[in-house]
Amino acid sequence: MESILGGGGNVPTTAGGVDLTKLSDTDKAELRQFIQAESQKASLQQSIHSLTDLCFRKCITARIANGKLDKYEEPCMTNCVERFLDGTQLIVRQLEQMRR
């Protein structure tokens, strides 16, 4: 995504029908920043999608009778997210130890 606005050797001059050569340097800098923030947001959303998928599978096991999360399901979802992230941390720490 960042390559749209330069940086690499092969710089496209248009993006989505917009002529990028008409942009000022300030505009380019601003756009670069915008796109960076936007792609960070997209990757956050992606993580939320895959965690919802994973945790829904684990926590919502009873027959689906209504649309609200019940008193077991909601804390289960929260714990699922938190423990998954703990797991990530644990793996990273152990890998670091193995490297030494």
Added chain:
Amino acid sequence: MDSFSGTPSSSDPKAALITQVRQESALSNARQLVEKVNEHCFERCVPKPSTSLSSGETSCYSACMEKYMAAWNVVSKSYITKLQREPSMS
């Protein structure tokens, strides 16, 4: 949405690009949600597909969809809270 042909060339290319990126991002987020909701709810609500969705299956779908979105919001909140508490994880 085919944004590469339909976008009228605006006098402000920067604003046009920003609008377009925002739209595409929102669209891909929505598409992802629809896909996941259907994956889960089809599995849960339609054990034996017949010639049409029964009223029971339809109401199961509405409940399932609402539940999935509630779950999405809980995940979103816990994930962000956890990341803020332990910034080393992001």
